[in-house]
Amino acid sequence: MIGFASPQWTVSLSQEHGAQDFDVQAAQKVDTFAEGPLKVVFAGAVYNRAEIDERYGPSASDAQRLARLFAASPARFVQHLRGVFAFVIRDGRTGAILAGHDRLGIVPMFFSVARNVVTFSPSLRLLCAHPDVSREPNIILMAEDIADVWGEAGETYIGGVRRLLPSMLLRISDGKQSSERYWNPADGQPERDLEEVFEKFSRLLGAAVERFLAMGKTGIFLSGGVDSISVAATAKAIASDREIASPHALSLFFTNSEMDEEHVQRLVARQLGLPLISDTLDGALDHRAALEVQMECSRRWPVPMGNIWLPAFIRLASRGRDAGCQVLITGGGGDEWLGVAPHLAADLLRSGRLVEFVQLLAYMRRSHAMPMGMLLHNFGWMFGVKQLIVSARNRLLPAVGYDIDASRARRGLPDWFAPDPVIRRAVLERLIQGKRKERIARSQAASLYEFEMQRPLQHPLVMNDMETKFSVGEEVGVGYFEPYWDAELVDLLYRTPPDILSHGAAVKGLVHSLIKRSLPGFTIPKQTKIALGSYYQSRIRSEAQAAWQASSGLPALSRLGLIHPKKFSQLVEGLLKAKNPPNLWLIPHVLSIEAWAATR
Numbered sequence: 001m002i003g004f005a006s007p008q009w010t011v012s013l014s015q016e017h018g019a020q021d022f023d024v025q026a027a028q029k030v031d032t033f034a035e036g037p038l039k040v041v042f043a044g045a046v047y048n049r050a051e052i053d054e055r056y057g058p059s060a061s062d063a064q065r066l067a068r069l070f071a072a073s074p075a076r077f078v079q080h081l082r083g084v085f086a087f088v089i090r091d092g093r094t095g096a097i098l099a100g101h102d103r104l105g106i107v108p109m110f111f112s113v114a115r116n117v118v119t120f121s122p123s124l125r126l127l128c129a130h131p132d133v134s135r136e137p138n139i140i141l142m143a144e145d146i147a148d149v150w151g152e153a154g155e156t157y158i159g160g161v162r163r164l165l166p167s168m169l170l171r172i173s174d175g176k177q178s179s180e181r182y183w184n185p186a187d188g189q190p191e192r193d194l195e196e197v198f199e200k201f202s203r204l205l206g207a208a209v210e211r212f213l214a215m216g217k218t219g220i221f222l223s224g225g226v227d228s229i230s231v232a233a234t235a236k237a238i239a240s241d242r243e244i245a246s247p248h249a250l251s252l253f254f255t256n257s258e259m260d261e262e263h264v265q266r267l268v269a270r271q272l273g274l275p276l277i278s279d280t281l282d283g284a285l286d287h288r289a290a291l292e293v294q295m296e297c298s299r300r301w302p303v304p305m306g307n308i309w310l311p312a313f314i315r316l317a318s319r320g321r322d323a324g325c326q327v328l329i330t331g332g333g334g335d336e337w338l339g340v341a342p343h344l345a346a347d348l349l350r351s352g353r354l355v356e357f358v359q360l361l362a363y364m365r366r367s368h369a370m371p372m373g374m375l376l377h378n379f380g381w382m383f384g385v386k387q388l389i390v391s392a393r394n395r396l397l398p399a400v401g402y403d404i405d406a407s408r409a410r411r412g413l414p415d416w417f418a419p420d421p422v423i424r425r426a427v428l429e430r431l432i433q434g435k436r437k438e439r440i441a442r443s444q445a446a447s448l449y450e451f452e453m454q455r456p457l458q459h460p461l462v463m464n465d466m467e468t469k470f471s472v473g474e475e476v477g478v479g480y481f482e483p484y485w486d487a488e489l490v491d492l493l494y495r496t497p498p499d500i501l502s503h504g505a506a507v508k509g510l511v512h513s514l515i516k517r518s519l520p521g522f523t524i525p526k527q528t529k530i531a532l533g534s535y536y537q538s539r540i541r542s543e544a545q546a547a548w549q550a551s552s553g554l555p556a557l558s559r560l561g562l563i564h565p566k567k568f569s570q571l572v573e574g575l576l577k578a579k580n581p582p583n584l585w586l587i588p589h590v591l592s593i594e595a596w597a598a599t600r
Contacts, residue, residue, distance in 0.1 A: 004044065004045045004215050004479055005029070005030050005031045005042060005043045005044060005045070005062060006026060006027060006028035006029055006030050006043060007043040007044060007086065007107050007122040007123065007470070007474075008026065008027035008028055008030075008043075008122075008123050008126060008474065009024060009025060009026040009027065009030045009041065009043060009121060009122070009123070009126070010024075010025050010119055010120065010121040010123070010126050010127055010130050011023065011024045011025075011041045011088050011119070011120050011121070012025075012117055012118070012119040012120075012130060012132055013088075013090060013097065013117070013118060013119075014116055014117055014118075015097065015113075015116050015117070015118055015172060015175055016095070016116060017094075017095030017174065022034075022039045022041070022090055024041055025126075025130070027123075027126065030042070030043055031043065031061045031062050031063035032061075032063055033061060033063035033064045033066075033067050035067060036092070037091065037092025037093050038067055038070070038071070038089070038090070038091060038092065038093075039089070039090045039092070040063045040064075040066050040067045040070075040087065040088070040089050041063065041087060041088045042061070042062050042063040042066050042085060042086075042087045043085060043086050043087070043107065043122055044062070044083055044084045044085030044086060044101075044102070044107045045062070045083045045084055045085065045211070045215070046062045046065060046066075046081060046082065046083040046085065047082040047083040047211060048080075048081070048082040048083070049062070049065065052065045052068070052069065052080070053065070056068040056069070056072065062083075062085070063087075066081065066087055066089070067089075069081060070089060070091075070098075074091075076182075078100050078169055078182050079182050079183065082487070082488070083102060084102045084106040084107050084481070085101060085102050085107055086099075086100070086101040086102075086107045086108070086109045086120075086122040087099065087100060087101070088120045094173065095173060095174070096171055096172065096173040097118060097171070097172040097173070098169060098170065098171050098172075099111060099120050099164060099169075099170045099172075100164065100168065100169040100170065100182075101122070101164060101166070102166075102487065103166060103167045103182075103183045103487040103490075104166050104167070104457075104466075104485050104487050104490060105164075105165070105166030105167075105463060105466050106466060106470075106481065106482075106485060107122050107470065108122050108123075108124070108163065108164075108463075108466065108467045108470050109121075109122055109163065109164040110122070110123075110124050110127050110156065110161050110162065110163050110164070111127075111161070111162055111164065111170070112127060112130075112132070112133040112134070112160050112161045112162070113160075113172075113177075114132050114133065114134060114160060115132075117132045118172060119132050119133055122470070123470075123474060124156065124158070124161065124302040124303070124467065124471070125302045125471070125474065127161060128158055128161065128302065133158075133160060133161065134158070134159065134160035135158060135160075135600070136158070136159045136160065136600075137157060137158065137159060137597065137600050138155055138156065138157055138158060138159040139159070139423065139560060139562070140423065140426050140427060140430070141155050141156070141157060142157065142560070142562060142593060142597065143417070143418050143423050143424075143426075143427050143562050144427055144430070144431075145157075145304075145593065146417065146418075146557070146562055146563070146589075146590060146593060147412070147413055147414070147417050147418070147427065148586075148589075149412060149427070149431050149434070150434065150459070150460045150461065151430050151431075151434060151460075152430070153165055153458055153459070153460045153463065156303070157302075157303045157304070157596075163463065163467075164179070165179075165458045165463070166457065166458055166463070167181055167182055167183040167184065167457070167458075168180065168181055168182070169182055183487070184457070185457075185490060185491040185494035185495060186450070186453075186454065186494065188491060188494075188495050189495065190495050190496075190497060191492065191495050191496045191497070191500065192497075194500050194503060197492070197496050197500050197510070198510060198513060198514070200492050201489070201492060201493070201510050201514065202514055202517075204486065204488050204489040204492060205230070205231075205234055205483060205484075205486075205489060205514070206234055206237075206238060207486075207488075208483035208484075208486035208488075208489055209231060209234045209235050209238060209329070209483050210238050210242075212327050212329050212479070212481050212483065213235060213238060213239065213242075213244070213247065213327075215326065215327045215479055216325075216326030216327050216479075217245065217247075217248075217324045217325050217326050217327070218235065218247040218248070218325060218326070218327045218328070218329060219247060219248040219249070219250045219277070219317075219320035219323070219325035219327070219328045219329075219478075220232045220235060220247050220248070220249055220250065220274070220328070220329055220330070221250050221251075221313070221316075221317075221328065221329070221330040221331075222249040222250060222251045222265055222268060222269060222274075222276075223251070223252075223261060223265065223331070224261030224264035224265055224268075225331060225334070226331075226334070226508055226511050226512065226515075227331030227332070227333075227334030227335070227338065227484065227508070227511065228330060228331030228334075229268055229331070229515065230331065230334075230511045230514060230515055231329060231330070231331045231483055231484075232247070232249060232268065232269075232272055232274060233272060233514075233515050234483075234514070235247045235329070236272045236273065236274060246272075246273055246274050246275065247274060247325075248274065248275045248276070248277055248320060248323055248325055249265070249268070249269040249272075249274040249275065249276045249277070250277050250278070250316050250317070250319070250320045250328070251265040251266075251269070251276060251277070251278040251316075252278070252279060252280075252281060252284060252309075252312055252313060252316050253265070253278060253279070253280045253281065254280075254281050254535065255280045255281070255282070257535035258534060258535055259535050262278075265278070266278075275323075277316070277319050277320055277323055278316075279312075279315065279316055279319070281309065281312050284311075284312035284313075284315040284316055285311060285312050285315075289543040289546065289547070290308050290309065290311075290312070290539060290543060291308060291539075291540065291543040291544065291547045291588050291591065292543065292546075292547060292550075293311045293312075294307075294308045294310070294311060294588060294591075294592055295547065295591055295592055295594075295595035296311075296595070297310070297311050297314075298592045298593075298595040298596045299595050299596065299598070299599045300599070301471065301596065302467075302471055303464070303467075303596065304592045304593045304595070304596040304597075305468075305592055305596075306464070306468070306589065306592065307468070308536075308539075308540075308588050310468070310472070313472070314472055314475060314476065317472060317476045317478065317480075318476050320478070321476050321477055321478050325478060326478055326479065327478060327479040327480075327481065328473070328476075328478050328479070328480050328481070329480075329481050329482065329483060330481075330482050331482070331484065332469075332482040332484065332485065333482045333483075333484030333485040333490075334484045334508065334511070336456050336462075336484075337484055337489070337490055337493040337494065338484070338493065338501065338508040338510065338511055339501065339508055340360070340363065340498045340501050340502055341449055341452040341453060342364065342378070342379055342383040343383050343387060343448040343449055343451070343452045344360060344448075344449045344498055345357060345360055345379045345380070345383045345384040345387075346383060346384050346385075346387035346388055346391075346448045347447045347448055347449050348360060349384050349385065349388060350388055357384075360379065360498075361375060361376070361379055361380075363502045364378075364379050387448055391442070391443070391448075394439045394442065394443060395443065398439075404439070405432050405433075405435040405436040405439060406432050408435050409428055409431040409432040409435055410428065412431060413427065413428060413431070414571075415564070415567055416563065416564045416567035416568040416570075416571055417562075417563070417564070418561065418562055418563075419561060419563075419564045420560075420561025420562070422561075423561050423562065441454075449498070453494060466485075469482070496510075537580070537584055540584050540585075540587060540588060541576060541584075544572070544576060544587045544588070544591075545576065547587075547588075547591055548569075548572055548587070548591070551591055551594055551595075553565045553569065554568065554590065554591075554594045555594075555598070556594055556597040556598040557590070557593065557594050557597055560597065563590070568590070571586070572587055575587060
């Protein structure tokens with residue numbers, strides 16, 4: 001059994017050298033260990049317990065295992081730890097405080113430094129409830145989110161709270177902070193052999209799923225996509241082999257829309273023999289407006305809720321919990337690691353590999369339901385020729401003294417945004433810095449494909465998604481995990497070249513091969529990748545007017561100087577009248593931030 005210590009805790013301690021306080025407040029039992037001057041708090045699960053115990057002797061808890069690793073190798077201890085976890089260590093001999101979490105940040109880690117006290121927690125909700133932590137909103141980050149720009153990755157919506165980035169170890173000593181990265185999959189050697197990759201992929205996915213099954217009764221969010229199907233098929237095969245109860249399938253039906261995959265979801269559950277817990281989107285929302293429910297949830301959520309469908313999935317997760325599920329898993333992460341980044345098109349065109357470019361187009365056509373003209377526009381132009389032009393522009397214009405970063409940043413801020421000149425100027429300066437940093441990183445990358453592969457590892461958007469899933473688990477009272485975000489599996493898939501990922505010219509070829517080999521009698525339903533499309537737009541159109549009127553002109557955001565109410569109102573009117581506006585998502589996005597800000 002893989003034990004999972006509660007991640008619902010805060011630990012507060014003085015930065016003073018020699019201070020012995022280590023105030024732990026835990027919502028449930030959490031692993032702690034103290035031996036002499038060394039004190040450890042640990043949450044999560046360690047996967048390589050047997051390996052650590054064999055080398056250092058049996059331990060009574062994961063916190064003790066961590067202490068033994070640290071004592072043996074203070075500089076490299078976290079590199080020898082496998083699992084999903086967060087921890088804090090006080091080394092009384094040196095006065096140093098160390099904090100970290102797992103390689104991909106599955107268990108988040110937040111911290112706050114106020115006066116001479118530093119407070120840590122995986123839970124933003126609990127951290128903000130601590131008396132030593134300021135709960136003042138981070139106005140500049142709110143502004144950047146409204147403008148859809150991404151600033152400094154370590155910042156959060158709370159001004160006094162920072163996040164520790166994935167695969168980073170934080171050290172606080174003598175009042176000074178430093179951090180170092182202890183893992184990057186790019187450091188490994190590329191995989192070359194198809195059969196070897198498939199063997200490793202099958203073994204690592206199976207191991208990841210089996211670990212979560214071992215944590216307790218499991219539910220699987222089952223959509224109609226091949227990623228969740230592969231997780232469900234793997235879980236079923238393991239359950240049958242171990243002679244344990246089959247996991248439950250949890251499915252949300254988007255009835256009467258182009259997103260409706262009910263027939264596929266029911267078919268997969270039936271073929272795999274999984275008990276099905278299901279609901280329609282409207283049923284899960286109690287037949288209320290999705291936008292109204294999203295805003296309501298944002299008022300009590302740790303950060304503004306960004307996904308308009310998330311409240312429905314929370315309701316479905318609660319039904320899984322009521323059926324006895326202690327752990328929920330999904331096929332999330334498959335899009336990031338199983339497929340081929342479209343920026344490969346630019347690399348192929350730049351190097352003159354036209355045959356491979358045509359093969360990529362065929363591959364993408366199997367993944368996206370779009371006509372050939374649109375396919376050529378997206379992958380021939382947007383991710384192809386245009387990227388080459390951008391690379392040339394980024395190289396040539398700075399060389400002649402033109403500040404391309406400032407020019408792009410100014411064009412990125414709309415007129416309705418931040419009428420407060422101090423806020424607008426601060427956002428502009430940070431945006432310029434961000435674009436300059438991105439331009440340099442892009443130019444230094446070995447290829448555009450490599451550059452895009454690095455982005456999910458520490459991007460704020462990805463971390464927000466991870467933290468949202470953690471908050472869902474916290475809200476419902478279950479563990480929430482995604483096997484495709486297993487660090488060992490990501491390490492393999494990152495180093496797998498595109499031609500193996502797309503083996504057989506099939507979208508996510510490794511997954512199709514896995515299902516066919518492990519379940520020879522199982523038929524993968526024919527499907528195409530579905531975008532939000534017209535259903536999302538029609539839903540926003542039908543609900544936005546009432547929600548906008550109820551918001552009374554965004555008073556909280558207007559008061560903070562983040563929105564020009566009259567100009568944004570004109571934008572909303574224009575978006576609702578336009579046929580297919582590309583930025584209709586701005587309405588629920590800003591309304592959700594308004595709802596959150598109004599309660600702070």
